[in-house]
Amino acid sequence: MFCRSVSWFIFIFVAVLTAADYSDSHPSAGFDPVLTVYHFGTDNQESPTSGQVQEVKEAAAVDLGTLLDAGDSAVVTLVAGDTRLAAHRAVLAARSPVFAAVFSHGTLEAAVPDVGGPLLRHLVAYMYTLQAPQLARMDPQLLVAADKYGLSGLKAQCEQQLAAQLSVETAVATAVLAIRNSYSTLKKAAAAFIKTHIMYVMATKGWADALHCQPEDLIEVLKLLSEPPAETRTLSAAEKGRRLMKAASDGAVQELQMLLAAGADVGATDGNKNTALHWAAWQGHVEAASCLVGAGAEVDAGNWVQNTPLHWAAWGGRPAVVRLLEEASADPNARNVDGDTPLHFAAEHGRTEEAIALLDAGADSGARNHKGKTPVDRARQFNHQHWVDRIRRG
Structure with missing residues:
Protein backbone atom coordinates (compact mmCIF):
# COMPACT_ATOMS: atom_id res chain seq x y z
CA MET A 1 0.00 0.00 0.00
CA PHE A 2 2.75 2.41 0.97
CA CYS A 3 4.77 1.79 -2.24
CA ARG A 4 1.69 2.25 -4.39
CA SER A 5 0.92 5.56 -2.64
CA VAL A 6 4.48 6.75 -3.19
CA SER A 7 4.23 5.91 -6.88
CA TRP A 8 0.93 7.73 -7.17
CA PHE A 9 2.36 10.80 -5.44
CA ILE A 10 5.47 10.99 -7.64
CA PHE A 11 3.45 10.45 -10.80
CA ILE A 12 0.83 13.09 -9.98
CA PHE A 13 3.26 15.72 -8.74
CA VAL A 14 5.54 15.43 -11.79
CA ALA A 15 2.61 15.20 -14.24
CA VAL A 16 0.97 18.33 -12.88
CA LEU A 17 4.16 20.37 -13.08
CA THR A 18 4.89 19.15 -16.59
CA ALA A 19 1.39 19.78 -17.96
CA ALA A 20 1.00 23.32 -16.66
CA ASP A 21 3.16 25.09 -19.29
CA TYR A 22 5.21 27.01 -16.75
CA SER A 23 7.93 29.44 -17.72
CA ASP A 24 11.59 28.72 -16.99
CA SER A 25 11.54 31.95 -15.00
CA HIS A 26 10.12 30.00 -12.03
CA PRO A 27 12.67 27.22 -11.34
CA SER A 28 12.06 24.83 -8.51
CA ALA A 29 13.55 25.94 -5.22
CA GLY A 30 14.24 22.32 -4.27
CA PHE A 31 12.28 19.66 -2.42
CA ASP A 32 10.52 20.88 0.70
CA PRO A 33 9.17 18.15 2.98
CA VAL A 34 6.39 20.52 4.07
CA LEU A 35 3.78 21.76 1.60
CA THR A 36 2.97 25.16 3.05
CA VAL A 37 -0.48 26.71 2.75
CA TYR A 38 -0.55 30.42 1.98
CA HIS A 39 -3.36 32.91 2.41
CA PHE A 40 -3.83 35.88 0.09
CA GLY A 41 -6.00 38.75 1.21
CA THR A 42 -6.47 42.40 2.14
CA ASP A 43 -8.09 44.18 5.02
CA ASN A 44 -10.79 45.74 2.85
CA GLN A 45 -11.74 42.47 1.11
CA GLU A 46 -11.18 44.00 -2.35
CA SER A 47 -9.10 42.26 -4.97
CA PRO A 48 -5.49 42.91 -3.90
CA THR A 49 -2.98 44.74 -6.01
CA SER A 50 0.67 43.72 -6.33
CA GLY A 51 1.51 45.82 -3.30
CA GLN A 52 -1.30 44.31 -1.26
CA VAL A 53 -0.81 40.63 -2.00
CA GLN A 54 0.92 39.01 0.93
CA GLU A 55 1.83 35.39 1.39
CA VAL A 56 1.28 34.45 5.03
CA LYS A 57 2.41 31.05 6.19
CA GLU A 58 -0.38 29.38 8.12
CA ALA A 59 0.30 27.50 11.30
CA ALA A 60 -1.11 24.24 9.95
CA ALA A 61 1.07 23.13 7.03
CA VAL A 62 0.34 20.03 4.99
CA ASP A 63 2.94 17.42 5.73
CA LEU A 64 3.65 15.49 2.55
CA GLY A 65 4.23 12.39 4.62
CA THR A 66 0.56 12.34 5.63
CA LEU A 67 -0.38 12.15 1.97
CA LEU A 68 1.53 8.91 1.63
CA ASP A 69 -0.05 7.36 4.70
CA ALA A 70 -3.63 8.07 3.61
CA GLY A 71 -3.84 5.16 1.22
CA ASP A 72 -5.94 5.12 -1.93
CA SER A 73 -8.28 7.82 -0.60
CA ALA A 74 -5.42 10.33 -0.73
CA VAL A 75 -5.86 10.66 -4.48
CA VAL A 76 -9.02 12.00 -6.15
CA THR A 77 -9.92 12.76 -9.78
CA LEU A 78 -11.04 16.06 -11.29
CA VAL A 79 -12.94 15.89 -14.57
CA ALA A 80 -13.36 18.70 -17.11
CA GLY A 81 -14.76 17.45 -20.41
CA ASP A 82 -12.34 14.86 -21.76
CA THR A 83 -9.62 15.88 -19.30
CA ARG A 84 -9.13 13.83 -16.12
CA LEU A 85 -6.54 14.90 -13.59
CA ALA A 86 -5.57 13.04 -10.45
CA ALA A 87 -4.56 15.11 -7.43
CA HIS A 88 -4.18 14.81 -3.68
CA ARG A 89 -7.33 15.46 -1.69
CA ALA A 90 -5.35 17.18 1.10
CA VAL A 91 -3.73 19.64 -1.32
CA LEU A 92 -7.02 20.57 -2.98
CA ALA A 93 -8.78 20.95 0.36
CA ALA A 94 -5.97 23.08 1.81
CA ARG A 95 -5.96 25.49 -1.14
CA SER A 96 -9.65 25.73 -2.06
CA PRO A 97 -12.65 25.89 0.29
CA VAL A 98 -14.83 24.76 -2.61
CA PHE A 99 -12.82 21.59 -3.20
CA ALA A 100 -12.63 21.05 0.56
CA ALA A 101 -16.42 20.91 0.63
CA VAL A 102 -16.67 18.73 -2.48
CA PHE A 103 -14.33 16.05 -1.10
CA SER A 104 -15.44 16.22 2.53
CA HIS A 105 -17.67 13.14 2.29
CA GLY A 106 -15.30 10.60 0.78
CA THR A 107 -15.96 11.51 -2.84
CA LEU A 108 -13.19 10.24 -5.11
CA GLU A 109 -14.19 11.97 -8.37
CA ALA A 110 -15.70 15.38 -9.08
CA ALA A 111 -16.69 17.24 -12.24
CA VAL A 112 -15.38 20.78 -12.62
CA PRO A 113 -18.07 22.52 -14.71
CA ASP A 114 -17.39 25.51 -16.95
CA VAL A 115 -13.64 24.85 -16.95
CA GLY A 116 -11.83 23.41 -19.95
CA GLY A 117 -8.98 20.96 -19.77
CA PRO A 118 -6.12 23.49 -20.10
CA LEU A 119 -7.63 25.74 -17.42
CA LEU A 120 -8.10 22.80 -15.08
CA ARG A 121 -4.42 21.94 -15.46
CA HIS A 122 -3.49 25.53 -14.57
CA LEU A 123 -5.74 25.45 -11.50
CA VAL A 124 -4.32 22.18 -10.21
CA ALA A 125 -0.75 23.24 -10.93
CA TYR A 126 -1.31 26.46 -9.00
CA MET A 127 -2.65 24.56 -6.00
CA TYR A 128 0.56 22.52 -5.89
CA THR A 129 3.05 25.31 -6.63
CA LEU A 130 1.38 28.65 -5.77
CA GLN A 131 2.75 29.96 -9.07
CA ALA A 132 0.41 31.50 -11.64
CA PRO A 133 0.99 30.26 -15.20
CA GLN A 134 3.18 32.54 -17.29
CA LEU A 135 1.05 32.95 -20.40
CA ALA A 136 1.68 35.22 -23.37
CA ARG A 137 -1.95 36.29 -23.02
CA MET A 138 -3.77 35.70 -19.75
CA ASP A 139 -7.09 33.91 -20.30
CA PRO A 140 -9.88 35.89 -18.55
CA GLN A 141 -11.65 32.60 -17.83
CA LEU A 142 -8.75 31.56 -15.61
CA LEU A 143 -9.54 34.58 -13.43
CA VAL A 144 -13.20 33.56 -13.32
CA ALA A 145 -12.29 29.98 -12.38
CA ALA A 146 -9.83 31.11 -9.70
CA ASP A 147 -12.55 33.28 -8.17
CA LYS A 148 -15.16 30.51 -8.36
CA TYR A 149 -12.96 27.99 -6.57
CA GLY A 150 -11.70 30.38 -3.92
CA LEU A 151 -8.08 30.61 -5.12
CA SER A 152 -7.63 34.22 -4.01
CA GLY A 153 -3.90 34.29 -4.68
CA LEU A 154 -4.32 33.11 -8.27
CA LYS A 155 -7.23 35.52 -8.70
CA ALA A 156 -5.06 38.45 -7.63
CA GLN A 157 -2.25 37.46 -10.00
CA CYS A 158 -4.68 36.97 -12.90
CA GLU A 159 -6.14 40.45 -12.31
CA GLN A 160 -2.67 41.95 -12.35
CA GLN A 161 -1.71 40.18 -15.57
CA LEU A 162 -4.95 41.17 -17.32
CA ALA A 163 -4.50 44.78 -16.22
CA ALA A 164 -0.94 44.79 -17.56
CA GLN A 165 -2.13 43.37 -20.90
CA LEU A 166 -4.94 45.88 -21.52
CA SER A 167 -5.18 47.15 -25.09
CA VAL A 168 -7.70 49.21 -27.04
CA GLU A 169 -9.09 45.97 -28.47
CA THR A 170 -9.59 44.21 -25.11
CA ALA A 171 -10.41 47.12 -22.80
CA VAL A 172 -14.22 47.05 -23.14
CA ALA A 173 -14.55 43.28 -22.72
CA THR A 174 -12.20 43.40 -19.73
CA ALA A 175 -14.18 46.23 -18.13
CA VAL A 176 -17.44 44.31 -18.62
CA LEU A 177 -15.89 41.18 -17.08
CA ALA A 178 -14.64 43.19 -14.09
CA ILE A 179 -17.99 44.93 -13.54
CA ARG A 180 -20.02 41.72 -13.81
CA ASN A 181 -17.82 39.91 -11.28
CA SER A 182 -16.89 42.83 -9.00
CA TYR A 183 -13.16 42.57 -9.66
CA SER A 184 -12.22 45.90 -8.09
CA THR A 185 -8.57 46.07 -9.08
CA LEU A 186 -9.23 45.11 -12.69
CA LYS A 187 -12.26 47.40 -12.88
CA LYS A 188 -10.22 50.44 -11.83
CA ALA A 189 -7.40 49.57 -14.23
CA ALA A 190 -9.77 49.06 -17.18
CA ALA A 191 -11.61 52.33 -16.45
CA ALA A 192 -8.35 54.29 -16.27
CA PHE A 193 -7.15 52.73 -19.53
CA ILE A 194 -10.39 53.48 -21.39
CA LYS A 195 -10.45 57.08 -20.14
CA THR A 196 -6.92 57.62 -21.41
CA HIS A 197 -7.57 56.02 -24.82
CA ILE A 198 -11.29 56.71 -25.22
CA MET A 199 -11.16 57.81 -28.88
CA TYR A 200 -9.25 54.72 -29.95
CA VAL A 201 -11.33 52.34 -27.82
CA MET A 202 -14.56 53.71 -29.31
CA ALA A 203 -13.24 52.94 -32.80
CA THR A 204 -12.73 49.23 -32.06
CA LYS A 205 -14.93 46.28 -32.95
CA GLY A 206 -15.26 45.52 -29.23
CA TRP A 207 -16.98 48.85 -28.61
CA ALA A 208 -19.29 48.36 -31.62
CA ASP A 209 -20.18 44.82 -30.53
CA ALA A 210 -20.96 45.99 -27.00
CA LEU A 211 -23.07 48.82 -28.38
CA HIS A 212 -25.24 46.46 -30.44
CA CYS A 213 -25.19 43.27 -28.39
CA GLN A 214 -24.50 44.34 -24.80
CA PRO A 215 -25.92 47.86 -24.42
CA GLU A 216 -26.66 47.35 -20.71
CA ASP A 217 -23.05 46.38 -20.06
CA LEU A 218 -21.77 49.33 -22.07
CA ILE A 219 -23.96 51.65 -19.99
CA GLU A 220 -22.30 50.29 -16.86
CA VAL A 221 -18.88 50.90 -18.40
CA LEU A 222 -19.85 54.48 -19.22
CA LYS A 223 -21.09 54.99 -15.66
CA LEU A 224 -17.76 53.75 -14.41
CA LEU A 225 -15.94 56.22 -16.64
CA SER A 226 -18.03 59.11 -15.36
CA GLU A 227 -17.25 58.55 -11.71
CA PRO A 228 -14.84 61.29 -10.55
CA PRO A 229 -12.45 60.54 -7.71
CA ALA A 230 -13.42 61.90 -4.30
CA GLU A 231 -10.56 64.39 -4.21
CA THR A 232 -11.79 65.95 -7.47
CA ARG A 233 -15.35 66.38 -6.22
CA THR A 234 -14.19 68.47 -3.24
Whole structure:
Protein backbone atom coordinates (compact mmCIF):
# COMPACT_ATOMS: atom_id res chain seq x y z
CA MET A 1 0.00 0.00 0.00
CA PHE A 2 2.75 2.41 0.97
CA CYS A 3 4.77 1.79 -2.24
CA ARG A 4 1.69 2.25 -4.39
CA SER A 5 0.92 5.56 -2.64
CA VAL A 6 4.48 6.75 -3.19
CA SER A 7 4.23 5.91 -6.88
CA TRP A 8 0.93 7.73 -7.17
CA PHE A 9 2.36 10.80 -5.44
CA ILE A 10 5.47 10.99 -7.64
CA PHE A 11 3.45 10.45 -10.80
CA ILE A 12 0.83 13.09 -9.98
CA PHE A 13 3.26 15.72 -8.74
CA VAL A 14 5.54 15.43 -11.79
CA ALA A 15 2.61 15.20 -14.24
CA VAL A 16 0.97 18.33 -12.88
CA LEU A 17 4.16 20.37 -13.08
CA THR A 18 4.89 19.15 -16.59
CA ALA A 19 1.39 19.78 -17.96
CA ALA A 20 1.00 23.32 -16.66
CA ASP A 21 3.16 25.09 -19.29
CA TYR A 22 5.21 27.01 -16.75
CA SER A 23 7.93 29.44 -17.72
CA ASP A 24 11.59 28.72 -16.99
CA SER A 25 11.54 31.95 -15.00
CA HIS A 26 10.12 30.00 -12.03
CA PRO A 27 12.67 27.22 -11.34
CA SER A 28 12.06 24.83 -8.51
CA ALA A 29 13.55 25.94 -5.22
CA GLY A 30 14.24 22.32 -4.27
CA PHE A 31 12.28 19.66 -2.42
CA ASP A 32 10.52 20.88 0.70
CA PRO A 33 9.17 18.15 2.98
CA VAL A 34 6.39 20.52 4.07
CA LEU A 35 3.78 21.76 1.60
CA THR A 36 2.97 25.16 3.05
CA VAL A 37 -0.48 26.71 2.75
CA TYR A 38 -0.55 30.42 1.98
CA HIS A 39 -3.36 32.91 2.41
CA PHE A 40 -3.83 35.88 0.09
CA GLY A 41 -6.00 38.75 1.21
CA THR A 42 -6.47 42.40 2.14
CA ASP A 43 -8.09 44.18 5.02
CA ASN A 44 -10.79 45.74 2.85
CA GLN A 45 -11.74 42.47 1.11
CA GLU A 46 -11.18 44.00 -2.35
CA SER A 47 -9.10 42.26 -4.97
CA PRO A 48 -5.49 42.91 -3.90
CA THR A 49 -2.98 44.74 -6.01
CA SER A 50 0.67 43.72 -6.33
CA GLY A 51 1.51 45.82 -3.30
CA GLN A 52 -1.30 44.31 -1.26
CA VAL A 53 -0.81 40.63 -2.00
CA GLN A 54 0.92 39.01 0.93
CA GLU A 55 1.83 35.39 1.39
CA VAL A 56 1.28 34.45 5.03
CA LYS A 57 2.41 31.05 6.19
CA GLU A 58 -0.38 29.38 8.12
CA ALA A 59 0.30 27.50 11.30
CA ALA A 60 -1.11 24.24 9.95
CA ALA A 61 1.07 23.13 7.03
CA VAL A 62 0.34 20.03 4.99
CA ASP A 63 2.94 17.42 5.73
CA LEU A 64 3.65 15.49 2.55
CA GLY A 65 4.23 12.39 4.62
CA THR A 66 0.56 12.34 5.63
CA LEU A 67 -0.38 12.15 1.97
CA LEU A 68 1.53 8.91 1.63
CA ASP A 69 -0.05 7.36 4.70
CA ALA A 70 -3.63 8.07 3.61
CA GLY A 71 -3.84 5.16 1.22
CA ASP A 72 -5.94 5.12 -1.93
CA SER A 73 -8.28 7.82 -0.60
CA ALA A 74 -5.42 10.33 -0.73
CA VAL A 75 -5.86 10.66 -4.48
CA VAL A 76 -9.02 12.00 -6.15
CA THR A 77 -9.92 12.76 -9.78
CA LEU A 78 -11.04 16.06 -11.29
CA VAL A 79 -12.94 15.89 -14.57
CA ALA A 80 -13.36 18.70 -17.11
CA GLY A 81 -14.76 17.45 -20.41
CA ASP A 82 -12.34 14.86 -21.76
CA THR A 83 -9.62 15.88 -19.30
CA ARG A 84 -9.13 13.83 -16.12
CA LEU A 85 -6.54 14.90 -13.59
CA ALA A 86 -5.57 13.04 -10.45
CA ALA A 87 -4.56 15.11 -7.43
CA HIS A 88 -4.18 14.81 -3.68
CA ARG A 89 -7.33 15.46 -1.69
CA ALA A 90 -5.35 17.18 1.10
CA VAL A 91 -3.73 19.64 -1.32
CA LEU A 92 -7.02 20.57 -2.98
CA ALA A 93 -8.78 20.95 0.36
CA ALA A 94 -5.97 23.08 1.81
CA ARG A 95 -5.96 25.49 -1.14
CA SER A 96 -9.65 25.73 -2.06
CA PRO A 97 -12.65 25.89 0.29
CA VAL A 98 -14.83 24.76 -2.61
CA PHE A 99 -12.82 21.59 -3.20
CA ALA A 100 -12.63 21.05 0.56
CA ALA A 101 -16.42 20.91 0.63
CA VAL A 102 -16.67 18.73 -2.48
CA PHE A 103 -14.33 16.05 -1.10
CA SER A 104 -15.44 16.22 2.53
CA HIS A 105 -17.67 13.14 2.29
CA GLY A 106 -15.30 10.60 0.78
CA THR A 107 -15.96 11.51 -2.84
CA LEU A 108 -13.19 10.24 -5.11
CA GLU A 109 -14.19 11.97 -8.37
CA ALA A 110 -15.70 15.38 -9.08
CA ALA A 111 -16.69 17.24 -12.24
CA VAL A 112 -15.38 20.78 -12.62
CA PRO A 113 -18.07 22.52 -14.71
CA ASP A 114 -17.39 25.51 -16.95
CA VAL A 115 -13.64 24.85 -16.95
CA GLY A 116 -11.83 23.41 -19.95
CA GLY A 117 -8.98 20.96 -19.77
CA PRO A 118 -6.12 23.49 -20.10
CA LEU A 119 -7.63 25.74 -17.42
CA LEU A 120 -8.10 22.80 -15.08
CA ARG A 121 -4.42 21.94 -15.46
CA HIS A 122 -3.49 25.53 -14.57
CA LEU A 123 -5.74 25.45 -11.50
CA VAL A 124 -4.32 22.18 -10.21
CA ALA A 125 -0.75 23.24 -10.93
CA TYR A 126 -1.31 26.46 -9.00
CA MET A 127 -2.65 24.56 -6.00
CA TYR A 128 0.56 22.52 -5.89
CA THR A 129 3.05 25.31 -6.63
CA LEU A 130 1.38 28.65 -5.77
CA GLN A 131 2.75 29.96 -9.07
CA ALA A 132 0.41 31.50 -11.64
CA PRO A 133 0.99 30.26 -15.20
CA GLN A 134 3.18 32.54 -17.29
CA LEU A 135 1.05 32.95 -20.40
CA ALA A 136 1.68 35.22 -23.37
CA ARG A 137 -1.95 36.29 -23.02
CA MET A 138 -3.77 35.70 -19.75
CA ASP A 139 -7.09 33.91 -20.30
CA PRO A 140 -9.88 35.89 -18.55
CA GLN A 141 -11.65 32.60 -17.83
CA LEU A 142 -8.75 31.56 -15.61
CA LEU A 143 -9.54 34.58 -13.43
CA VAL A 144 -13.20 33.56 -13.32
CA ALA A 145 -12.29 29.98 -12.38
CA ALA A 146 -9.83 31.11 -9.70
CA ASP A 147 -12.55 33.28 -8.17
CA LYS A 148 -15.16 30.51 -8.36
CA TYR A 149 -12.96 27.99 -6.57
CA GLY A 150 -11.70 30.38 -3.92
CA LEU A 151 -8.08 30.61 -5.12
CA SER A 152 -7.63 34.22 -4.01
CA GLY A 153 -3.90 34.29 -4.68
CA LEU A 154 -4.32 33.11 -8.27
CA LYS A 155 -7.23 35.52 -8.70
CA ALA A 156 -5.06 38.45 -7.63
CA GLN A 157 -2.25 37.46 -10.00
CA CYS A 158 -4.68 36.97 -12.90
CA GLU A 159 -6.14 40.45 -12.31
CA GLN A 160 -2.67 41.95 -12.35
CA GLN A 161 -1.71 40.18 -15.57
CA LEU A 162 -4.95 41.17 -17.32
CA ALA A 163 -4.50 44.78 -16.22
CA ALA A 164 -0.94 44.79 -17.56
CA GLN A 165 -2.13 43.37 -20.90
CA LEU A 166 -4.94 45.88 -21.52
CA SER A 167 -5.18 47.15 -25.09
CA VAL A 168 -7.70 49.21 -27.04
CA GLU A 169 -9.09 45.97 -28.47
CA THR A 170 -9.59 44.21 -25.11
CA ALA A 171 -10.41 47.12 -22.80
CA VAL A 172 -14.22 47.05 -23.14
CA ALA A 173 -14.55 43.28 -22.72
CA THR A 174 -12.20 43.40 -19.73
CA ALA A 175 -14.18 46.23 -18.13
CA VAL A 176 -17.44 44.31 -18.62
CA LEU A 177 -15.89 41.18 -17.08
CA ALA A 178 -14.64 43.19 -14.09
CA ILE A 179 -17.99 44.93 -13.54
CA ARG A 180 -20.02 41.72 -13.81
CA ASN A 181 -17.82 39.91 -11.28
CA SER A 182 -16.89 42.83 -9.00
CA TYR A 183 -13.16 42.57 -9.66
CA SER A 184 -12.22 45.90 -8.09
CA THR A 185 -8.57 46.07 -9.08
CA LEU A 186 -9.23 45.11 -12.69
CA LYS A 187 -12.26 47.40 -12.88
CA LYS A 188 -10.22 50.44 -11.83
CA ALA A 189 -7.40 49.57 -14.23
CA ALA A 190 -9.77 49.06 -17.18
CA ALA A 191 -11.61 52.33 -16.45
CA ALA A 192 -8.35 54.29 -16.27
CA PHE A 193 -7.15 52.73 -19.53
CA ILE A 194 -10.39 53.48 -21.39
CA LYS A 195 -10.45 57.08 -20.14
CA THR A 196 -6.92 57.62 -21.41
CA HIS A 197 -7.57 56.02 -24.82
CA ILE A 198 -11.29 56.71 -25.22
CA MET A 199 -11.16 57.81 -28.88
CA TYR A 200 -9.25 54.72 -29.95
CA VAL A 201 -11.33 52.34 -27.82
CA MET A 202 -14.56 53.71 -29.31
CA ALA A 203 -13.24 52.94 -32.80
CA THR A 204 -12.73 49.23 -32.06
CA LYS A 205 -14.93 46.28 -32.95
CA GLY A 206 -15.26 45.52 -29.23
CA TRP A 207 -16.98 48.85 -28.61
CA ALA A 208 -19.29 48.36 -31.62
CA ASP A 209 -20.18 44.82 -30.53
CA ALA A 210 -20.96 45.99 -27.00
CA LEU A 211 -23.07 48.82 -28.38
CA HIS A 212 -25.24 46.46 -30.44
CA CYS A 213 -25.19 43.27 -28.39
CA GLN A 214 -24.50 44.34 -24.80
CA PRO A 215 -25.92 47.86 -24.42
CA GLU A 216 -26.66 47.35 -20.71
CA ASP A 217 -23.05 46.38 -20.06
CA LEU A 218 -21.77 49.33 -22.07
CA ILE A 219 -23.96 51.65 -19.99
CA GLU A 220 -22.30 50.29 -16.86
CA VAL A 221 -18.88 50.90 -18.40
CA LEU A 222 -19.85 54.48 -19.22
CA LYS A 223 -21.09 54.99 -15.66
CA LEU A 224 -17.76 53.75 -14.41
CA LEU A 225 -15.94 56.22 -16.64
CA SER A 226 -18.03 59.11 -15.36
CA GLU A 227 -17.25 58.55 -11.71
CA PRO A 228 -14.84 61.29 -10.55
CA PRO A 229 -12.45 60.54 -7.71
CA ALA A 230 -13.42 61.90 -4.30
CA GLU A 231 -10.56 64.39 -4.21
CA THR A 232 -11.79 65.95 -7.47
CA ARG A 233 -15.35 66.38 -6.22
CA THR A 234 -14.19 68.47 -3.24
CA LEU A 235 -12.29 71.08 -5.28
CA SER A 236 -13.59 74.65 -5.47
CA ALA A 237 -15.13 75.86 -8.74
CA ALA A 238 -12.14 78.13 -9.36
CA GLU A 239 -9.65 75.30 -8.79
CA LYS A 240 -11.62 72.97 -11.07
CA GLY A 241 -11.52 75.62 -13.79
CA ARG A 242 -7.78 76.16 -13.37
CA ARG A 243 -7.10 72.44 -13.52
CA LEU A 244 -9.39 72.09 -16.52
CA MET A 245 -7.32 74.58 -18.51
CA LYS A 246 -4.08 72.95 -17.36
CA ALA A 247 -5.37 69.52 -18.42
CA ALA A 248 -6.44 70.94 -21.80
CA SER A 249 -3.02 72.48 -22.35
CA ASP A 250 -1.34 69.19 -21.42
CA GLY A 251 -3.73 67.08 -23.51
CA ALA A 252 -4.68 65.10 -20.40
CA VAL A 253 -8.01 63.70 -21.60
CA GLN A 254 -8.60 61.48 -18.57
CA GLU A 255 -8.11 64.46 -16.24
CA LEU A 256 -10.47 66.53 -18.37
CA GLN A 257 -13.15 63.87 -18.17
CA MET A 258 -12.84 63.55 -14.40
CA LEU A 259 -12.99 67.31 -13.89
CA LEU A 260 -16.01 67.69 -16.16
CA ALA A 261 -17.74 64.79 -14.41
CA ALA A 262 -17.03 66.54 -11.09
CA GLY A 263 -18.80 69.67 -12.30
CA ALA A 264 -16.00 71.80 -13.73
CA ASP A 265 -17.32 74.67 -15.89
CA VAL A 266 -16.29 73.98 -19.48
CA GLY A 267 -16.54 77.72 -20.13
CA ALA A 268 -14.21 78.75 -17.29
CA THR A 269 -11.57 81.31 -18.35
CA ASP A 270 -8.14 82.43 -17.23
CA GLY A 271 -6.98 85.99 -16.66
CA ASN A 272 -6.97 86.71 -20.40
CA LYS A 273 -10.40 85.11 -20.92
CA ASN A 274 -8.95 82.08 -22.64
CA THR A 275 -11.03 78.92 -22.23
CA ALA A 276 -9.81 75.34 -21.95
CA LEU A 277 -10.69 74.93 -25.63
CA HIS A 278 -8.34 77.83 -26.49
CA TRP A 279 -5.50 76.00 -24.77
CA ALA A 280 -6.26 72.62 -26.35
CA ALA A 281 -6.39 74.33 -29.78
CA TRP A 282 -3.12 76.19 -29.22
CA GLN A 283 -1.29 73.01 -28.22
CA GLY A 284 -2.91 70.93 -30.98
CA HIS A 285 -4.47 68.32 -28.68
CA VAL A 286 -7.24 66.90 -30.87
CA GLU A 287 -8.63 64.43 -28.32
CA ALA A 288 -8.74 67.08 -25.61
CA ALA A 289 -10.42 69.55 -27.97
CA SER A 290 -12.95 66.90 -29.01
CA CYS A 291 -13.69 66.11 -25.36
CA LEU A 292 -14.32 69.80 -24.60
CA VAL A 293 -16.48 70.32 -27.68
CA GLY A 294 -18.50 67.26 -26.73
CA ALA A 295 -18.96 68.73 -23.25
CA GLY A 296 -20.48 71.88 -24.72
CA ALA A 297 -17.50 74.22 -25.01
CA GLU A 298 -18.30 77.39 -27.00
CA VAL A 299 -16.33 77.01 -30.22
CA ASP A 300 -16.48 80.73 -31.04
CA ALA A 301 -15.60 82.04 -27.56
CA GLY A 302 -13.42 85.14 -27.84
CA ASN A 303 -10.64 85.94 -25.39
CA TRP A 304 -9.65 89.44 -24.25
CA VAL A 305 -8.74 90.44 -27.83
CA GLN A 306 -11.55 88.33 -29.33
CA ASN A 307 -9.30 85.59 -30.68
CA THR A 308 -11.31 82.37 -30.91
CA PRO A 309 -9.97 78.80 -30.55
CA LEU A 310 -9.95 78.69 -34.37
CA HIS A 311 -7.67 81.75 -34.45
CA TRP A 312 -5.29 79.98 -32.11
CA ALA A 313 -5.34 76.70 -34.03
CA ALA A 314 -4.58 78.54 -37.30
CA TRP A 315 -1.85 80.59 -35.67
CA GLY A 316 -0.22 77.62 -33.91
CA GLY A 317 -0.21 75.39 -36.99
CA ARG A 318 -2.76 72.79 -35.85
CA PRO A 319 -4.59 71.58 -38.99
CA ALA A 320 -6.32 68.65 -37.26
CA VAL A 321 -7.79 70.97 -34.63
CA VAL A 322 -8.83 73.45 -37.35
CA ARG A 323 -10.81 70.68 -39.04
CA LEU A 324 -12.30 69.52 -35.76
CA LEU A 325 -13.50 73.03 -34.91
CA GLU A 326 -14.91 73.53 -38.40
CA GLU A 327 -16.87 70.28 -38.06
CA ALA A 328 -18.23 71.73 -34.83
CA SER A 329 -19.48 74.78 -36.82
CA ALA A 330 -16.82 77.24 -35.68
CA ASP A 331 -17.00 80.50 -37.65
CA PRO A 332 -14.10 80.58 -40.19
CA ASN A 333 -14.61 84.34 -40.59
CA ALA A 334 -14.65 85.31 -36.90
CA ARG A 335 -12.84 88.61 -36.33
CA ASN A 336 -10.71 89.76 -33.43
CA VAL A 337 -10.30 93.36 -32.22
CA ASP A 338 -7.98 94.12 -35.17
CA GLY A 339 -10.42 92.66 -37.68
CA ASP A 340 -8.16 89.66 -38.35
CA THR A 341 -9.79 86.35 -39.22
CA PRO A 342 -8.25 82.92 -38.62
CA LEU A 343 -7.15 83.03 -42.28
CA HIS A 344 -5.17 86.22 -41.58
CA PHE A 345 -3.35 84.36 -38.81
CA ALA A 346 -2.66 81.38 -41.07
CA ALA A 347 -1.24 83.78 -43.69
CA GLU A 348 0.90 85.72 -41.22
CA HIS A 349 2.55 82.51 -39.97
CA GLY A 350 2.71 80.70 -43.31
CA ARG A 351 0.30 77.92 -42.33
CA THR A 352 -0.80 76.41 -45.64
CA GLU A 353 -2.63 73.29 -44.45
CA GLU A 354 -4.65 75.35 -42.01
CA ALA A 355 -5.43 77.90 -44.74
CA ILE A 356 -6.71 75.22 -47.14
CA ALA A 357 -8.93 73.79 -44.39
CA LEU A 358 -10.28 77.26 -43.59
CA LEU A 359 -11.01 78.00 -47.24
CA ASP A 360 -12.77 74.66 -47.59
CA ALA A 361 -14.97 75.69 -44.65
CA GLY A 362 -15.91 78.98 -46.28
CA ALA A 363 -13.25 81.41 -45.11
CA ASP A 364 -13.23 84.68 -47.10
CA SER A 365 -9.85 85.05 -48.80
CA GLY A 366 -10.65 88.68 -49.59
CA ALA A 367 -11.57 89.71 -46.03
CA ARG A 368 -9.85 92.94 -44.97
CA ASN A 369 -8.83 93.73 -41.42
CA HIS A 370 -9.04 97.18 -39.85
CA LYS A 371 -5.87 98.21 -41.69
CA GLY A 372 -7.35 97.11 -45.01
CA LYS A 373 -5.09 94.08 -45.32
CA THR A 374 -6.27 90.79 -46.83
CA PRO A 375 -4.76 87.42 -45.86
CA VAL A 376 -2.64 87.53 -49.04
CA ASP A 377 -1.35 90.95 -48.02
CA ARG A 378 -0.37 89.58 -44.64
CA ALA A 379 1.43 86.61 -46.19
CA ARG A 380 3.48 88.91 -48.44
CA GLN A 381 4.20 91.28 -45.55
CA PHE A 382 5.83 88.39 -43.67
CA ASN A 383 7.58 86.96 -46.75
CA HIS A 384 5.43 83.84 -47.11
CA GLN A 385 5.22 83.80 -50.90
CA HIS A 386 4.97 80.00 -50.78
CA TRP A 387 1.72 80.48 -48.88
CA VAL A 388 0.34 82.77 -51.58
CA ASP A 389 1.37 80.32 -54.33
CA ARG A 390 -0.12 77.36 -52.49
CA ILE A 391 -3.41 79.13 -51.82
CA ARG A 392 -3.75 80.16 -55.43
CA ARG A 393 -3.05 76.62 -56.62
CA GLY A 394 -5.50 75.25 -54.05
